[in-house]
Structure formats: C-alpha cells, structure tokens
Amino acid sequence: MQPLIISKPEVIKTSKDTFVINQEVDLPDALDLILNDHQIVIEGTYGLGLKLLNLLHGFLKDRHPDTSFEGQRVFRNAYQKYSNKVLLQIQSYRIKTRKSPTIGWLQKLYYGNEDFFLSFPHVQGLNSAWQWYIKGVDIPVLKNKIHPYYNTYFPTRFEHLILFDTWLESYNGAKEFAYDVGIGSGVLTYQLLEKGFDKIFGTDTNPNAIKGMLETTKSSGLLSRVELDYGSLFGRFGYQVELIVFNPPWLPASTNLGRIDEGIYYPERLFPSFFKDAAQRLLPNGKLVLLFSNLAEVSGVTKVHPIREELENEDRFELETLEKSKVKKASNKTKRTQNWRTKEEVELWVLKLKT
Numbered sequence: 001m002q003p004l005i006i007s008k009p010e011v012i013k014t015s016k017d018t019f020v021i022n023q024e025v026d027l028p029d030a031l032d033l034i035l036n037d038h039q040i041v042i043e044g045t046y047g048l049g050l051k052l053l054n055l056l057h058g059f060l061k062d063r064h065p066d067t068s069f070e071g072q073r074v075f076r077n078a079y080q081k082y083s084n085k086v087l088l089q090i091q092s093y094r095i096k097t098r099k100s101p102t103i104g105w106l107q108k109l110y111y112g113n114e115d116f117f118l119s120f121p122h123v124q125g126l127n128s129a130w131q132w133y134i135k136g137v138d139i140p141v142l143k144n145k146i147h148p149y150y151n152t153y154f155p156t157r158f159e160h161l162i163l164f165d166t167w168l169e170s171y172n173g174a175k176e177f178a179y180d181v182g183i184g185s186g187v188l189t190y191q192l193l194e195k196g197f198d199k200i201f202g203t204d205t206n207p208n209a210i211k212g213m214l215e216t217t218k219s220s221g222l223l224s225r226v227e228l229d230y231g232s233l234f235g236r237f238g239y240q241v242e243l244i245v246f247n248p249p250w251l252p253a254s255t256n257l258g259r260i261d262e263g264i265y266y267p268e269r270l271f272p273s274f275f276k277d278a279a280q281r282l283l284p285n286g287k288l289v290l291l292f293s294n295l296a297e298v299s300g301v302t303k304v305h306p307i308r309e310e311l312e313n314e315d316r317f318e319l320e321t322l323e324k325s326k327v328k329k330a331s332n333k334t335k336r337t338q339n340w341r342t343k344e345e346v347e348l349w350v351l352k353l354k355t
C-alpha cells in the first residue's frame with residue numbers, strides 16, 4: 001500500500017507582528033488588528049477566543065447584509081479568512097490557553113511536534129471530530145457505534161442505509177467476498193459483515209479513512225476480514241467477487257477537490273472508470289449495488305444521472321432493481337431556502353452484467 005500521509009490542519013507560522021490578548025477589554029482592538037491582517041494569539045481563556053470570533057461574525061454580518069447565495073458566499077469567505085488569524089498555542093499536545101478542551105488528535109496527528117500554533121477554527125474542528133471519534137456515532141442499521149477518524153466522511157442521514165439493509169436481508173447469493181469502494185468510516189462494510197459476508201475488500205482515496213479503518217478493524221478483531229487499500233476505485237485489488245457496493249459522492253464537482261469534498265463531489269471521469277473496472281471484477285452472477293440520490297437533479301445542479309447514463313450508453317450492465325426512498329422533510333428553519341429538499345429521494349441501484 002502507498003504510504004498514508006494523513007491530512008490535518010496546517011501548523012501556522014507566527015511573525016513579529018503577531019499580538020497576544022489576555023482579557024476581554026482587548027477584544028475591540030483585537031478585532032481591528034485581525035481586520036488589518038494581523039494574527040492574534042488567544043491567551044487568557046479559551047472562552048476569550050470564542051468571544052472574539054463572535055464579535056468578528058457580528059461585524060462581518062453587518063458588513064455583508066446581502067442574504068442571496070452569492071452574498072452569503074462572500075460573507076463566508078471573509079469569515080474564513082479573518083477567523084483563521086485567531087490562533088491558539090499548543091504545547092506538549094495540549095492547548096496552552098486555560099479552560100480549553102482536551103483534544104487527543106493533537107498528539108495523534110502532530111506526534112513529534114510539541115510546540116506549535118493552530119488557527120482557532122481548526123481547533124474547533126479538531127474538537128468536534130475528537131468528540132465523534134471517542135464517543136462514537138450511532139448508526140441505526142448497525143449494532144455498534146462507528147468511530148470516524150479525523151477528516152473522514154460519515155453519514156448523518158440514514159434512508160439510503162436502510163434501503164441497503166432491506167435489500168441485504170433479501171439477498172440470497174453467495175456471501176464470500178465483497179468490495180466496498182470508498183469505504184469512508186466503514187458503515188457499508190459493517191452492514192455486510194453483520195449480514196454474514198466473510199471478507200470485504202475496502203478502498204478509499206482519503207488516507208485518513210484508511211488509517212481509521214486500519215485502527216478500528218484491528219481493535220475489533222476484524223483485521224483478517226477487512227482488507228484495505230489506499231487508492232482509487234478498486235486500488236490494487238483485482239479479484240472477482242459476488243458483490244460490489246459503492247456509495248459514491250452524489251454531486252458533480254466543478255473545481256478543485258479538498259479531501260473531505262471527495263466524499264461529496266465526484267469528478268467527471270469517476271463513474272465511467274468505476275463501471276469499466278467493476279465489470280472486470282464482478283463474477284458472472286454477481287451484483288453491483290450503488291447508493292445514490294436525485295439531489296443533484298432536484299437542486300438544479302445537473303440533469304445528468306451517471307448511473308442512468310451508464311445503462312443507456314454502455315453495453316456492460318443491465319438494471320435488476322431500483323428502490324427509492326423519500327428523504328425526511330427538512331426542518332422548518334431550512335424549508336424556505338431548500339424547497340427542492342421535499343423532492344429529494346435516495347436510490348438503491350442493483351445492476352448485473354449483461355449476458
């Protein structure tokens with residue numbers, strides 16, 4: 001396997017123009033300084049940093065009152081730029097500032113670097129990710145919680161997983177080997193194992209996903225039943241199997257991809273390459289299962305449905321079944337701006353090789 005270079009928030013270099021604040025009376029000056037592109041290190045307490053970010057948020061909201069999509073994008077970019085000038089110092093893998101949370105990622109991800117600075121928003125992200133990792137996340141179709149590794153995709157809605165679970169209940173084919181392409185935090189793999197599959201080959205292009213799965217399969221005694229590779233699509237695996245599952249990103253990408261975005265946005269060639277490689281790895285009676293959604297279509301992003309496109313234009317696969325499920329209604333808060341959500345459905349596509 002290629003070496004895993006784990007992604008993590010970048011360490012920030014400070015300069016002689018970096019200021020330190022210790023108390024609340026410094027906040028208005030600190031806001032002025034960050035708006036003039038200076039860095040501010042939060043000493044005093046962690047809460048002081050939260051107050052400064054609140055102040056910045058309010059100031060930028062007033063400066064960017066435009067509530068249109070574009071207006072909000074400008075606001076978010078400004079907030080991102082200036083909030084990342086607010087820093088925390090890390091010493092011996094702990095945040096130096098008083099009353100800060102304890103975040104295990106600081107040792108796990110920065111081992112060997114004991115004294116450095118991170119931006120406050122990045123520390124907030126690390127803190128949330130640490131809570132998910134140590135407390136675990138409940139997934140309705142699984143017996144045990146999952147423990148997502150830092151910067152690894154995990155599901156927050158479950159309709160598509162329920163569709164897959166129901167389909168697996170009725171599946172009566174062989175249960176020796178399966179592929180889980182884009183394994184993420186392993187949800188589909190755990191569903192397959194719970195339903196009696198012997199061995200899963202899992203891949204991902206996100207090194208953090210593979211690192212996390214190596215750790216959790218080892219600690220739960222599943223190392224021999226889940227073989228992993230860090231690579232695109234099927235990675236180094238060439239075996240033919242009876243089942244291939246892929247819960248791909250659901251939205252077409254238009255620009256550069258960041259790591260976590262690869263969980264959400266797909267590049268143009270992803271689906272054609274996937275179907276070509278999958279056709280070579282499916283046994284004659286095998287099934288190819290894709291979990292997808294009409295999200296891109298109903299939100300007006302594209303009219304292209306990459307699975308329908310494959311079935312209509314290529315001669316590799318035919319449709320066995322297509323199951324759909326409505327996605328839970330959006331909350332009242334988001335309903336006004338996301339009308340299309342009422343039309344959103346998740347889809348379970350089961351394909352077989354054309355004979």
Ligand SMILES: C[S@@+](CC[C@H](N)C(=O)[O-])C[C@H]1O[C@@H](n2cnc3c(N)ncnc32)[C@H](O)[C@@H]1O
Pocket residue numbers: 153154155181182183184185186187188203204205206209231232233234247248249250262263264270
């Ligand atoms: C929507 S997430 C699904 C994760 C997991 N299977 C699940 O259902 O929770 C898509 C996953 O595919 C991975 N991915 C994206 N492009 C990939 C590729 N070309 N090859 C392998 N994995 C890929 C992403 O990093 C992400 O973990």
